[in-house]
Amino acid sequence: MTSPPFGGPGGGPMRTRKADPADRAQLEESPVSLRRIGALFAPYRWQIAVVVALIVASSAISLANPFLVREVIDRAIPEQNVSLLVWAVIAMLAITVATAVFGVVQTWISTTVGQRIMHNLRTRVFTHLQRQSLGFFTRTRGGEIQSRLTNDIGGMQTVVTSTATSIASNVTTVIGTAIAMAVLSWRLSLLSLIVLPPAIWLTRKVALMRREITAQRQKALADMQTQIEESLSISGVQLGKTLGAGPALSERFSGTSTHLVDLEVRSQLSGRWRMATMSIIFSAIPALLYLAAGLPATSGGMTIGTLVAFTGLQTTLFRPLMGLLDVGVSVTSSLALFSRIFQYLDLPVEIDDPEKPVPMPREKVDGAVRFDQVGFRYENADRDALTDVTIDVPAGSSLALVGETGSGKTTLASLVARLHDPTSGRVTIDGVDLRDIRLAELSELVGVVSQETYLLHATIRENLRHARPEASDAEIEAAARAAQVHELISSLPDGYDTVVGARGHRFSGGEKQRIAIARTLLRDPRILVLDEATSALDNETERAVQAALDVVSRGRTTITIAHRLSTIRDADQIAVLDHGRVAERGTHExxxxxxxxxxxxxxxxxxxxxxxxxxxxxxxxxxxxxxxxxxxxxxxxxxxxxxxxxxxx
Structure with missing residues (x-):
């Protein structure tokens, strides 16, 4: 099947492109190996071979049509040869049916191969990113991660089903058409060599002018979309109302919209100019061929059938030839996609499972935590966040961390869940270095309730079960009761099947915090890390939740980052941090x-x-x-x- 090199399926308007500077920069920064790309397609080599064979066969049999047309015009109709006419028509229909069937099979195979490769890459990248440390997500924009998982990997389908098949189809079509044209009339073929280059140059010139306008239009649309997302989201509306920024935002949006109107008009006009240019070219080339065929000096006894067949081939040649001129751009764009994907797959895993893990079954763990001369420095920081911190937290006891902002409390607590690894020293549970424990086992041992509550856009039940998928409804309710949130959930029309909304905006800060506490309690961890877990609660709710936490903390090792005295006065020990060092340690009194x-x-x-x-x-x-x-x-x-x-x- 000859696939149109310009436009979507069905042959939309032709377009020409220039390599995106961002793609070139990506390849310069992170070159990609063709052998590595080939390894992705290696399991599907036979399917790809079948697709190529179908493309070649489809392009080849399609070239028989002009010769059939010549036979009909030059012999069947003038000689009233009904038999020849019928067989020629049957052959034309057979070619049409065959190319259509080949096209369906080709699309099925290429799409299946593309989707499987996409699935494998998407899963590999997602799994690999799950293993990255918090530092990676801190220094990487969330939109970039989403773009690579969706847009870049999604572009793989285009590489397989469009770019590769289009190149193969265009190559076979150009070669086959050029041979057929030479067989039909070498004189008209020479004329085509003179006419085609300026026609192609003019078409590309007009298309490149339109591309510049289209790029500006896309940028303006992106700016408008960003303004809509920022200004009309829940947080954006709240910010605009509280700052009285509504009029300024409207004026800014109006300016962007006005600029977009101008670009839309210019884009439409340039598109019309492009179509007009192509119409002139497609009319001029056949006209010149007719002129050459009619002049005694150049006709060479050419028949009408040969002229009609040659004109059809000439039109067929123009589109794939233009497509081949864009091969460099298509290849660069495709390689840039692979480069961005491989760049994520090649990210080193900073926090990973040990080669020889120490078994730590939860039922045999007491939960004694020790910070042994711990030091830590964030990437690109000019000073240590923690320096020589040594604290023993006996199993079942409680430690409270207090100090000024930036003193290292959250950093120290995060080491217990191994969200980071210490730069020096070590953190142990029951004497075992956390780096010697499998991450899955560690997550069962350590439960964290942070100050920033994150809820999935799902039901309350699904949010709670996210911590323990196999948990029964009775266990979910028990955890909610312990967190003093069961009555609130039960009072909702849909109860535990209530959808929390985007980032839990349907609930207050205190309600979200209690749901998060219930979610952590559902895991029944040996060690609890409470990072200002009650900071968003009112006085009465805080007392209730704190009482619940006091109950569930019995028998567990608890590390609390303190916000209020009521949460730490009864701690077994309190550590005061100052610029990453332990300044004081003892009980409240x-x-x-x-x-x-x-x-x-x-x-x-x-x-x-x-x-x-x-x-x-x-x-x-x-x-x-x-x-x-x-x-x-x-x-x-x-x-x-x-x-x-x-x-x-």
Missing amino acids: ELRALGGRYAALLARGGGAGPTAEEGAVAERGATDVAPRVQARRRASGSEEAGDRVAVEV
Whole structure:
């Protein structure tokens, strides 16, 4: 089957292209091996061979049509040879049916091969990216990752079903047509060699002018789409309303739309010029051939049938020839696709399973955590985030981490879940280095509830079951009850089958946080890491959830990044971090009496903090007044309220 090299299926308008500078830059940055590309297609070599054979056969038998037309015009009709006429018509119909069938089979095979290659690559890239560290996702734009998984890998289908088949089809068509033209009339073939080059040059010139306008139009459309996404999303609308930016956003959008109107008009006009140019060319070439055939000096006794057949071949030749001129662009674009995909597949896995893992079945793990001279530095950072941190957290005990913003609390806690690996030192569970534990087993041992709650756009049940797919409905409800969110879910019309909406926008911050806590509790981890897990809750809900956490934390090792005093005062030990180092460590009472950094944090607690008398105690390190302050609070029933100190984190 001869596939149209310009436009989509069915033969849309012809277009010509220039190699995208971004594709060239991609190949210069990350060259791709043809052998590696060939390895992707190697399992399907026989299917590809069949496709090529079908293309060659389809192109070859299609060239018989002009010769059949010549026989009909020169012999069958003038001689009233009915038998020849009938067989010629039957042959024309047979060629049409055969090329159509070949085309269907070719499309089926090439699409199947393309989809399988896409599936394999898509799965490999997705799986490989899942193994990347948080650092990769921090320094990589989310849109870029999505683009490579969808657009770039999706472009693989075009490489297989369009680019490769189009090149094969165009090559066979051009070669076959040129031979057929020479057989029909070598004189007209020589004329074609003179006429075709300027015709092709003019067509490309007009098309390139339109391409520039189209590129500007696409950019304007992208800008408009970005403005719509940014301004009319939930967060964007909230920001616009709170900042009173509505009029400015509307004016900006109007300007973009006005610019787009101008580009649309120019694009349509350039498209019309392109079509007009092509119409002139397609009319001029046959006219010149008719002129040559009619002049005694150039006709050479040419028959009418030969002229009609040659004119048809001439028209057939123009399109695939233009397509072959774009081969370089198509190959560059295809190689750039492979380069971007391979670039992700070649990313090193910074945090991976050990070669010889130490078995850590959950039922045999006590949960003792030790930070042993831990140091850590983020990539491209100018200083260490953690320096020589050594803390023992016995199994079943609790550790609270406090400190100023940027002191390293979240970084230290993230090492327990192995979201990062320490630059120096080690983190152990029951004496086993985390780097010697399989990641799947570690995720069963360590449960994390972070400050930034992320919910899937799915039902509440599906969000909870995301932590443990095999969990029963009874276990899901038990986890929700422990997180003090079961009654809220039950009050919804659809209960646990309620869809949470995009990023959980249907729920308040506290409600989302409790769902996230329930999701973590469903895993029943030996070690809990609570990264300001109650920071988004109101006072009453916080007390309820904290009470639930106190219950479920019994028997588990708990590491809490503190936001309020009510969440850490009963911790077995509190570590105060300062610029990545442990400045102080002890219980609440010990650190308060010490009068150091922890006491200073209490004193700066603001309205939710201690009284002036207790603040003075903290500042000067005195302990004799503390019992009287606590006794007075207990007597007035205000101890709970007074203990809500907002520690800077």
